[in-house]
Amino acid sequence: xCTVCGCGEGETKIEGHEHDHNHHHHHDGHGxxxxxxxxxxxxxxxxxxGLSQSRMVQIEQxxxxxxxxxxxxxxxxxxxxxxxxxxxxSSPGSGKTTLLTxxxxxxxxxxxxxxxxxxxxxxxxxxxxxxTGANALQINTGKGCHLDGHMVGHALETLKxxxxxxxxxxxxxxxxxxxxxxxxEAHKVAILSVTEGEDKPVKYPDMxxxxxxxxxxxxxxxxxxxxxxxRCIDYAQRINPRIKVLQVSATTGEGMEAWYQWxxxxxxxxxxxxxxxxx
Amino acid sequence: MHELSVCQAMLAQVEAIAKREQASRVERIVVRIGxxxxxxPELLRQAFTIARAGSVAAEAELDTExxxxxxxxxxxxxxxxxxxxxxxxxxxxxxxxxxxxxDELLLASVExxxx
Numbered sequence: 001x002c003t004v005c006g007c008g009e010g011e012t013k014i015e016g017h018e019h020d021h022n023h024h025h026h027h028d029g030h031g032x033x034x035x036x037x038x039x040x041x042x043x044x045x046x047x048x049x050g051l052s053q054s055r056m057v058q059i060e061q062x063x064x065x066x067x068x069x070x071x072x073x074x075x076x077x078x079x080x081x082x083x084x085x086x087x088x089x090s091s092p093g094s095g096k097t098t099l100l101t102x103x104x105x106x107x108x109x110x111x112x113x114x115x116x117x118x119x120x121x122x123x124x125x126x127x128x129x130x131x132t133g134a135n136a137l138q139i140n141t142g143k144g145c146h147l148d149g150h151m152v153g154h155a156l157e158t159l160k161x162x163x164x165x166x167x168x169x170x171x172x173x174x175x176x177x178x179x180x181x182x183x184x185e186a187h188k189v190a191i192l193s194v195t196e197g198e199d200k201p202v203k204y205p206d207m208x209x210x211x212x213x214x215x216x217x218x219x220x221x222x223x224x225x226x227x228x229x230x231r232c233i234d235y236a237q238r239i240n241p242r243i244k245v246l247q248v249s250a251t252t253g254e255g256m257e258a259w260y261q262w263x264x265x266x267x268x269x270x271x272x273x274x275x276x277x278x279x
Numbered sequence: 280m281h282e283l284s285v286c287q288a289m290l291a292q293v294e295a296i297a298k299r300e301q302a303s304r305v306e307r308i309v310v311r312i313g314x315x316x317x318x319x320p321e322l323l324r325q326a327f328t329i330a331r332a333g334s335v336a337a338e339a340e341l342d343t344e345x346x347x348x349x350x351x352x353x354x355x356x357x358x359x360x361x362x363x364x365x366x367x368x369x370x371x372x373x374x375x376x377x378x379x380x381x382d383e384l385l386l387a388s389v390e391x392x393x394x
Contacts, residue, residue, distance in 0.1 A: 052303075052393065052394045053392065053393045053394075054306060054390055054391065054392050055300075055390070055391055055393075056388055056390050056391075057296055057300060057388060057389050057391060058387070059292075059385075059387060059388055059389065060385055060386075061292060061385065061386045062383075062384065062385060062386075063285060063289045063292065063384045063385065063386050064285070064288060064384060065292075066288055067288065144281075144284070145281050146281055148284075176317065177281035177317065179317040180281065180285070180317030180318065180384070181281075201364075202364040203364075205315065205363045205364040206316070206382075207317075209315050209363075209378075235364075237374050238364065238365050238367060238374055239364055240366075241353075241374050241375045241376060241377075
Protein backbone atom coordinates (compact mmCIF):
# COMPACT_ATOMS: atom_id res chain seq x y z
CA UNK A 1 0.00 0.00 0.00
CA CYS A 2 1.23 3.47 -0.80
CA THR A 3 2.44 5.31 2.26
CA VAL A 4 1.65 8.76 0.88
CA CYS A 5 -2.03 8.31 0.33
CA GLY A 6 -2.98 4.64 0.51
CA CYS A 7 -4.64 4.74 -2.87
CA GLY A 8 -4.21 3.54 -6.42
CA GLU A 9 -3.16 5.11 -9.68
CA GLY A 10 -5.14 3.28 -12.36
CA GLU A 11 -2.91 2.20 -15.21
CA THR A 12 0.26 3.73 -13.89
CA LYS A 13 3.06 1.32 -13.11
CA ILE A 14 6.07 2.34 -11.11
CA GLU A 15 8.99 -0.08 -11.14
CA GLY A 16 9.41 -1.84 -7.80
CA HIS A 17 6.01 -0.53 -6.74
CA GLU A 18 3.86 -3.28 -8.18
CA HIS A 19 1.00 -3.86 -5.85
CA ASP A 20 -2.70 -3.97 -6.51
CA HIS A 21 -3.60 -0.56 -7.77
CA ASN A 22 -7.08 -1.05 -9.09
CA HIS A 23 -9.22 0.60 -6.52
CA HIS A 24 -10.45 4.11 -7.00
CA HIS A 25 -9.10 7.33 -5.67
CA HIS A 26 -10.93 9.14 -2.96
CA HIS A 27 -9.35 12.22 -1.58
CA ASP A 28 -10.99 14.58 0.79
CA GLY A 29 -11.36 17.91 -0.86
CA HIS A 30 -9.69 20.30 1.48
CA GLY A 31 -8.38 23.74 0.77
CA UNK A 32 -11.58 25.04 -0.73
CA UNK A 33 -13.28 27.97 0.85
CA UNK A 34 -16.81 27.97 -0.41
CA UNK A 35 -19.35 30.68 0.06
CA UNK A 36 -22.88 29.56 -0.52
CA UNK A 37 -25.57 31.74 -1.90
CA UNK A 38 -29.12 30.51 -1.80
CA UNK A 39 -30.80 30.75 -5.15
CA UNK A 40 -33.98 29.21 -3.88
CA UNK A 41 -36.39 32.07 -4.29
CA UNK A 42 -40.03 31.18 -4.40
CA UNK A 43 -41.60 28.11 -2.89
CA UNK A 44 -38.46 26.00 -2.83
CA UNK A 45 -36.81 28.44 -0.45
CA UNK A 46 -39.09 27.31 2.34
CA UNK A 47 -37.64 23.76 2.26
CA UNK A 48 -41.02 22.43 1.15
CA UNK A 49 -40.92 18.66 0.87
CA GLY A 50 -40.96 17.34 -2.66
CA LEU A 51 -39.65 20.53 -4.18
CA SER A 52 -36.07 20.82 -5.21
CA GLN A 53 -33.85 23.59 -4.07
CA SER A 54 -31.07 24.93 -6.19
CA ARG A 55 -28.18 27.03 -5.05
CA MET A 56 -24.90 28.28 -6.34
CA VAL A 57 -21.70 27.60 -4.43
CA GLN A 58 -18.81 29.93 -5.30
CA ILE A 59 -15.50 28.19 -5.00
CA GLU A 60 -12.61 29.73 -6.98
CA GLN A 61 -10.41 26.73 -6.38
CA UNK A 62 -7.56 25.52 -8.55
CA UNK A 63 -8.73 22.35 -10.27
CA UNK A 64 -5.26 20.88 -10.01
CA UNK A 65 -4.94 21.77 -6.32
CA UNK A 66 -4.62 18.07 -5.42
CA UNK A 67 -1.71 17.69 -7.81
CA UNK A 68 -0.26 20.91 -6.47
CA UNK A 69 -0.38 19.49 -2.93
CA UNK A 70 1.58 16.42 -4.01
CA UNK A 71 3.99 18.63 -5.95
CA UNK A 72 4.38 20.85 -2.88
CA UNK A 73 5.23 17.81 -0.75
CA UNK A 74 7.85 16.75 -3.30
CA UNK A 75 9.27 20.26 -3.35
CA UNK A 76 9.62 20.31 0.45
CA UNK A 77 11.34 16.92 0.28
CA UNK A 78 13.81 18.27 -2.30
CA UNK A 79 14.43 21.38 -0.24
CA UNK A 80 15.09 19.44 2.95
CA UNK A 81 17.59 17.19 1.24
CA UNK A 82 19.14 19.88 -0.94
CA UNK A 83 18.24 18.02 -4.12
CA UNK A 84 18.06 19.90 -7.42
CA UNK A 85 15.11 18.44 -9.36
CA UNK A 86 14.70 19.28 -13.04
CA UNK A 87 11.64 18.35 -15.10
CA UNK A 88 12.71 17.68 -18.70
CA UNK A 89 9.94 18.15 -21.24
CA SER A 90 9.91 17.84 -25.02
CA SER A 91 8.28 16.21 -28.02
CA PRO A 92 9.09 12.55 -28.60
CA GLY A 93 12.39 12.21 -30.44
CA SER A 94 14.00 15.48 -29.36
CA GLY A 95 16.98 13.58 -27.99
CA LYS A 96 16.12 13.89 -24.29
CA THR A 97 17.46 10.50 -23.27
CA THR A 98 20.70 10.87 -25.26
CA LEU A 99 21.18 14.32 -23.76
CA LEU A 100 20.58 12.87 -20.33
CA THR A 101 22.98 9.92 -20.70
CA UNK A 102 25.75 12.28 -21.82
CA UNK A 103 24.98 14.73 -19.01
CA UNK A 104 25.13 11.94 -16.45
CA UNK A 105 28.41 10.56 -17.82
CA UNK A 106 29.99 14.01 -17.69
CA UNK A 107 28.68 15.00 -14.24
CA UNK A 108 28.62 11.78 -12.25
CA UNK A 109 32.20 12.13 -11.07
CA UNK A 110 31.11 15.22 -9.11
CA UNK A 111 27.48 14.61 -8.22
CA UNK A 112 25.19 11.79 -7.20
CA UNK A 113 22.54 11.58 -9.92
CA UNK A 114 19.20 9.84 -10.12
CA UNK A 115 16.58 9.79 -12.82
CA UNK A 116 12.82 9.25 -13.01
CA UNK A 117 11.83 8.16 -16.50
CA UNK A 118 8.27 8.69 -17.71
CA UNK A 119 7.00 6.82 -20.76
CA UNK A 120 3.69 5.29 -21.71
CA UNK A 121 5.25 1.84 -22.13
CA UNK A 122 8.57 -0.05 -21.73
CA UNK A 123 11.48 0.39 -19.33
CA UNK A 124 13.90 0.96 -22.22
CA UNK A 125 14.84 4.48 -21.21
CA UNK A 126 15.46 3.58 -17.56
CA UNK A 127 17.73 0.77 -18.80
CA UNK A 128 19.65 3.23 -20.99
CA UNK A 129 20.11 5.48 -17.98
CA UNK A 130 21.16 2.63 -15.68
CA UNK A 131 23.82 1.66 -18.22
CA THR A 132 25.55 4.95 -17.31
CA GLY A 133 25.69 3.85 -13.68
CA ALA A 134 23.06 6.31 -12.42
CA ASN A 135 20.13 5.26 -10.29
CA ALA A 136 16.98 5.23 -12.45
CA LEU A 137 13.33 4.34 -12.05
CA GLN A 138 10.79 3.93 -14.83
CA ILE A 139 7.20 5.07 -14.52
CA ASN A 140 4.85 3.76 -17.21
CA THR A 141 1.84 5.99 -17.49
CA GLY A 142 -0.17 3.57 -19.66
CA LYS A 143 -2.62 5.73 -21.58
CA GLY A 144 -1.59 8.73 -19.52
CA CYS A 145 0.15 11.55 -21.30
CA HIS A 146 2.11 13.14 -18.46
CA LEU A 147 3.67 12.51 -15.07
CA ASP A 148 1.95 14.04 -12.08
CA GLY A 149 3.01 15.01 -8.59
CA HIS A 150 1.53 11.86 -7.09
CA MET A 151 3.45 9.45 -9.33
CA VAL A 152 6.69 11.29 -8.68
CA GLY A 153 6.07 11.17 -4.93
CA HIS A 154 5.75 7.39 -5.14
CA ALA A 155 8.82 7.10 -7.34
CA LEU A 156 10.82 9.00 -4.69
CA GLU A 157 9.91 6.38 -2.07
CA THR A 158 11.62 3.72 -4.15
CA LEU A 159 14.37 5.79 -5.72
CA LYS A 160 15.45 7.52 -2.49
CA UNK A 161 17.70 10.15 -4.09
CA UNK A 162 20.70 11.14 -1.98
CA UNK A 163 21.10 14.35 -0.07
CA UNK A 164 22.61 17.06 -2.26
CA UNK A 165 22.10 15.05 -5.45
CA UNK A 166 20.75 15.92 -8.87
CA UNK A 167 17.40 14.44 -9.89
CA UNK A 168 16.36 14.51 -13.53
CA UNK A 169 12.70 13.77 -14.24
CA UNK A 170 12.28 12.87 -17.89
CA UNK A 171 8.63 13.53 -18.60
CA UNK A 172 6.53 11.72 -21.19
CA UNK A 173 7.41 13.00 -24.69
CA UNK A 174 4.60 15.49 -25.17
CA UNK A 175 4.67 19.28 -25.43
CA UNK A 176 1.10 19.78 -24.29
CA UNK A 177 -0.02 17.95 -21.18
CA UNK A 178 3.06 18.00 -18.92
CA UNK A 179 2.89 21.82 -18.93
CA UNK A 180 -0.11 21.77 -16.58
CA UNK A 181 1.29 19.40 -13.96
CA UNK A 182 3.75 20.66 -11.38
CA UNK A 183 5.95 17.81 -10.08
CA UNK A 184 7.72 19.85 -7.42
CA GLU A 185 10.76 20.51 -9.61
CA ALA A 186 12.98 23.57 -9.32
CA HIS A 187 12.79 24.19 -13.08
CA LYS A 188 11.14 22.86 -16.19
CA VAL A 189 13.65 22.47 -18.99
CA ALA A 190 12.17 22.31 -22.51
CA ILE A 191 14.24 20.49 -25.08
CA LEU A 192 13.68 21.36 -28.71
CA SER A 193 15.73 19.75 -31.43
CA VAL A 194 16.60 21.66 -34.59
CA THR A 195 15.05 18.84 -36.64
CA GLU A 196 11.70 20.11 -35.39
CA GLY A 197 10.09 23.34 -36.56
CA GLU A 198 11.58 26.61 -35.30
CA ASP A 199 8.04 27.80 -34.58
CA LYS A 200 7.35 25.10 -31.95
CA PRO A 201 7.46 27.70 -29.13
CA VAL A 202 4.56 29.65 -30.66
CA LYS A 203 2.68 26.46 -31.55
CA TYR A 204 2.95 25.10 -28.00
CA PRO A 205 3.07 28.28 -25.93
CA ASP A 206 1.91 26.73 -22.65
CA MET A 207 5.01 24.58 -22.37
CA UNK A 208 7.50 27.25 -23.38
CA UNK A 209 5.80 29.66 -21.03
CA UNK A 210 6.23 27.21 -18.15
CA UNK A 211 9.91 26.44 -18.86
CA UNK A 212 12.85 28.35 -17.38
CA UNK A 213 15.38 26.98 -19.85
CA UNK A 214 15.15 25.87 -23.46
CA UNK A 215 17.85 23.57 -24.74
CA UNK A 216 18.14 23.74 -28.49
CA UNK A 217 19.49 20.27 -29.21
CA UNK A 218 21.14 18.56 -32.20
CA UNK A 219 22.84 21.78 -33.34
CA UNK A 220 25.47 19.63 -35.08
CA UNK A 221 22.78 19.05 -37.73
CA UNK A 222 22.22 22.77 -38.44
CA UNK A 223 24.36 22.83 -41.62
CA UNK A 224 21.97 20.31 -43.16
CA UNK A 225 18.78 22.05 -42.16
CA UNK A 226 16.81 25.17 -42.88
CA UNK A 227 16.37 26.05 -39.21
CA UNK A 228 16.60 29.71 -38.18
CA UNK A 229 18.06 29.71 -34.65
CA UNK A 230 17.60 33.45 -34.05
CA ARG A 231 14.00 33.24 -35.11
CA CYS A 232 13.36 30.27 -32.83
CA ILE A 233 14.84 32.15 -29.86
CA ASP A 234 12.76 35.21 -30.74
CA TYR A 235 9.62 33.07 -30.78
CA ALA A 236 10.50 31.55 -27.40
CA GLN A 237 11.04 35.00 -25.87
CA ARG A 238 7.72 36.23 -27.19
CA ILE A 239 6.08 33.51 -25.14
CA ASN A 240 8.37 33.81 -22.18
CA PRO A 241 10.72 36.76 -21.72
CA ARG A 242 12.43 34.99 -18.76
CA ILE A 243 13.42 31.93 -20.76
CA LYS A 244 17.11 31.22 -21.11
CA VAL A 245 18.24 29.46 -24.26
CA LEU A 246 21.31 27.26 -24.65
CA GLN A 247 22.39 25.64 -27.91
CA VAL A 248 23.77 22.14 -27.48
CA SER A 249 24.62 18.93 -29.25
CA ALA A 250 24.48 15.83 -27.09
CA THR A 251 26.25 13.94 -29.88
CA THR A 252 29.33 16.16 -30.38
CA GLY A 253 29.27 17.73 -26.91
CA GLU A 254 29.16 21.26 -28.31
CA GLY A 255 27.54 23.70 -25.88
CA MET A 256 27.17 21.08 -23.16
CA GLU A 257 29.56 22.91 -20.82
CA ALA A 258 27.14 25.87 -20.63
CA TRP A 259 24.31 23.47 -19.73
CA TYR A 260 26.44 21.97 -16.97
CA GLN A 261 27.26 25.45 -15.65
CA TRP A 262 23.54 26.23 -15.60
CA UNK A 263 22.89 23.03 -13.61
CA UNK A 264 25.67 23.80 -11.13
CA UNK A 265 24.41 27.39 -10.67
CA UNK A 266 20.82 26.14 -10.21
CA UNK A 267 22.01 23.59 -7.68
CA UNK A 268 23.77 26.32 -5.71
CA UNK A 269 20.52 28.29 -5.69
CA UNK A 270 18.67 25.18 -4.49
CA UNK A 271 21.21 24.66 -1.74
CA UNK A 272 21.21 28.27 -0.59
CA UNK A 273 20.07 28.31 3.00
CA UNK A 274 20.63 24.58 3.46
CA UNK A 275 23.72 24.33 5.66
CA UNK A 276 23.26 20.56 6.05
CA UNK A 277 24.50 19.92 2.53
CA UNK A 278 27.94 20.95 1.33
CA UNK A 279 27.64 22.94 -1.90
CA MET B 280 -5.32 14.34 -23.91
CA HIS B 281 -4.98 15.08 -20.21
CA GLU B 282 -8.40 16.72 -20.12
CA LEU B 283 -9.88 13.50 -18.72
CA SER B 284 -7.58 13.56 -15.70
CA VAL B 285 -8.34 17.26 -15.25
CA CYS B 286 -12.04 16.35 -15.33
CA GLN B 287 -11.55 13.64 -12.74
CA ALA B 288 -9.71 16.05 -10.45
CA MET B 289 -12.50 18.57 -10.91
CA LEU B 290 -15.22 16.00 -10.22
CA ALA B 291 -13.45 14.84 -7.05
CA GLN B 292 -13.67 18.44 -5.81
CA VAL B 293 -17.28 18.75 -6.90
CA GLU B 294 -18.19 15.48 -5.15
CA ALA B 295 -16.61 16.76 -1.93
CA ILE B 296 -18.52 20.04 -2.13
CA ALA B 297 -21.83 18.30 -2.92
CA LYS B 298 -21.32 16.00 0.06
CA ARG B 299 -20.46 18.86 2.39
CA GLU B 300 -23.50 20.82 1.23
CA GLN B 301 -25.69 17.71 1.38
CA ALA B 302 -26.76 18.14 -2.24
CA SER B 303 -28.43 15.30 -4.07
CA ARG B 304 -27.12 16.29 -7.45
CA VAL B 305 -25.20 18.93 -9.31
CA GLU B 306 -26.91 20.98 -11.97
CA ARG B 307 -24.06 23.05 -13.33
CA ILE B 308 -20.31 23.41 -12.97
CA VAL B 309 -18.52 26.58 -14.00
CA VAL B 310 -14.80 26.50 -14.69
CA ARG B 311 -12.51 29.35 -15.64
CA ILE B 312 -9.78 28.46 -18.12
CA GLY B 313 -6.82 30.59 -19.10
CA UNK B 314 -5.38 30.13 -22.59
CA UNK B 315 -2.03 29.20 -21.02
CA UNK B 316 -3.43 26.60 -18.63
CA UNK B 317 -2.73 23.72 -20.99
CA UNK B 318 -6.40 22.82 -21.17
CA UNK B 319 -8.57 23.14 -24.27
CA PRO B 320 -12.17 24.05 -23.27
CA GLU B 321 -13.70 22.01 -26.11
CA LEU B 322 -11.75 18.89 -25.10
CA LEU B 323 -12.61 19.44 -21.45
CA ARG B 324 -16.30 19.52 -22.31
CA GLN B 325 -15.95 16.31 -24.33
CA ALA B 326 -14.05 14.58 -21.54
CA PHE B 327 -16.67 15.75 -19.07
CA THR B 328 -19.44 13.84 -20.86
CA ILE B 329 -17.45 10.66 -20.13
CA ALA B 330 -16.09 11.51 -16.70
CA ARG B 331 -19.40 12.63 -15.17
CA ALA B 332 -21.07 9.20 -15.60
CA GLY B 333 -22.01 7.69 -12.27
CA SER B 334 -21.00 10.78 -10.30
CA VAL B 335 -23.15 13.26 -8.41
CA ALA B 336 -22.73 15.44 -11.51
CA ALA B 337 -23.96 12.76 -13.95
CA GLU B 338 -26.55 15.15 -15.37
CA ALA B 339 -24.68 18.37 -14.86
CA GLU B 340 -23.77 20.90 -17.50
CA LEU B 341 -20.25 22.19 -17.73
CA ASP B 342 -19.74 25.87 -18.48
CA THR B 343 -16.26 26.86 -19.55
CA GLU B 344 -15.39 30.52 -19.28
CA UNK B 345 -12.33 31.34 -21.30
CA UNK B 346 -10.17 33.98 -19.68
CA UNK B 347 -7.99 36.54 -21.37
CA UNK B 348 -4.22 36.62 -21.34
CA UNK B 349 -3.21 39.88 -19.72
CA UNK B 350 0.31 41.19 -19.40
CA UNK B 351 2.13 44.08 -17.78
CA UNK B 352 5.12 45.60 -19.52
CA UNK B 353 8.27 45.76 -17.39
CA UNK B 354 9.59 48.61 -19.50
CA UNK B 355 6.73 51.08 -19.89
CA UNK B 356 4.32 49.69 -17.29
CA UNK B 357 1.36 49.39 -19.67
CA UNK B 358 -1.18 46.66 -19.05
CA UNK B 359 -2.83 45.01 -22.03
CA UNK B 360 -4.48 41.94 -23.44
CA UNK B 361 -2.20 39.65 -25.42
CA UNK B 362 -2.41 36.41 -27.34
CA UNK B 363 -0.85 33.38 -25.73
CA UNK B 364 1.85 33.09 -28.38
CA UNK B 365 2.67 36.75 -28.65
CA UNK B 366 3.10 38.34 -25.26
CA UNK B 367 4.43 41.65 -26.45
CA UNK B 368 3.55 45.05 -24.99
CA UNK B 369 0.74 46.67 -26.96
CA UNK B 370 2.10 50.13 -26.15
CA UNK B 371 5.86 49.99 -26.67
CA UNK B 372 6.33 46.59 -28.33
CA UNK B 373 8.85 45.33 -25.76
CA UNK B 374 8.93 41.58 -25.11
CA UNK B 375 9.89 41.93 -21.44
CA UNK B 376 6.41 41.55 -20.06
CA UNK B 377 4.95 39.84 -17.05
CA UNK B 378 1.89 37.63 -17.09
CA UNK B 379 -0.96 38.99 -14.95
CA UNK B 380 -3.57 36.39 -15.85
CA UNK B 381 -4.22 33.70 -18.39
CA ASP B 382 -2.72 30.54 -16.89
CA GLU B 383 -5.52 29.79 -14.44
CA LEU B 384 -7.60 26.62 -14.29
CA LEU B 385 -10.25 27.24 -11.68
CA LEU B 386 -13.37 25.57 -10.46
CA ALA B 387 -15.38 28.78 -10.17
CA SER B 388 -18.78 27.64 -8.92
CA VAL B 389 -21.22 24.76 -8.78
CA GLU B 390 -24.98 24.83 -8.79
CA UNK B 391 -26.35 22.27 -6.38
CA UNK B 392 -29.77 20.70 -6.09
CA UNK B 393 -31.11 19.41 -2.82
CA UNK B 394 -34.24 17.31 -3.16
